[in-house]
Amino acid sequence: MVGYELEQPIDITKPVTSIGKLAARFATGHWAVLSGSPTLTQGHTGWNGSGVKTGITSRTGQPKLLKVVPSANSLEQIELQSFSTNMLTKALNGIIGLWVYVENQPGYQVGGTLTGSISISMSTNASSYKNGVVVAFNTHQVREGWNFLVFRMRNQLCLH
Structure with missing residues (x-):
């Protein structure tokens, strides 16, 4: 076991051998609101045009994020548009x-x-x-x- 309180299995210290595959991007025009009325920001970077950090930035190396801000504590859904072109890894x-x-x-x-x-x-x-x-x-x-x-x-x- 490893970690501050020896709460994590030793396997988490092994090197990553596969980073996986990107299923879909979060660029502008790829997502739409399906139900509810959340604020949807596609292509969010967390930086402004002057290079100043303005919010949450990517931790994965992907340049753009999808920002969804619910309008209420209710069911709100988003959907990937144009599956045939926007879904990069289908399997x-x-x-x-x-x-x-x-x-x-x-x-x-x-x-x-x-x-x-x-x-x-x-x-x-x-x-x-x-x-x-x-x-x-x-x-x-x-x-x-x-x-x-x-x-x-x-x-x-x-x-x-």
Whole structure:
């Protein structure tokens, strides 16, 4: 075990042998609001034209982020547009990872009760969603700050 309180498995110290594949970019024009009325900023960099940091910046090396600011504590959904061109890696093989920065999570204050979740709906059929799967991350898995959310399907044959 390693870490400040010996709480982490030693395997986390191994070098990364595969950085994975980028599934989709967050550039302008790739995403749209599906339901609700969140503020959607595509191509967010966290820097202004003078090179001054203005907010959250990428931790992955990708130049642009997708910034979503909910308008209320309600169901708000976004969707990747033009799947055929905007989805760069279509075969995910049952594994998906998502870097998410959460700011002002309801209930995160001392004595508060956390609320909110993040879910990803996926399907290999864009027109009917007949073989869809929903991957959800609840309040026990998401916290304020940076989160790297990972889902690994045990039986990848389920996707076919």
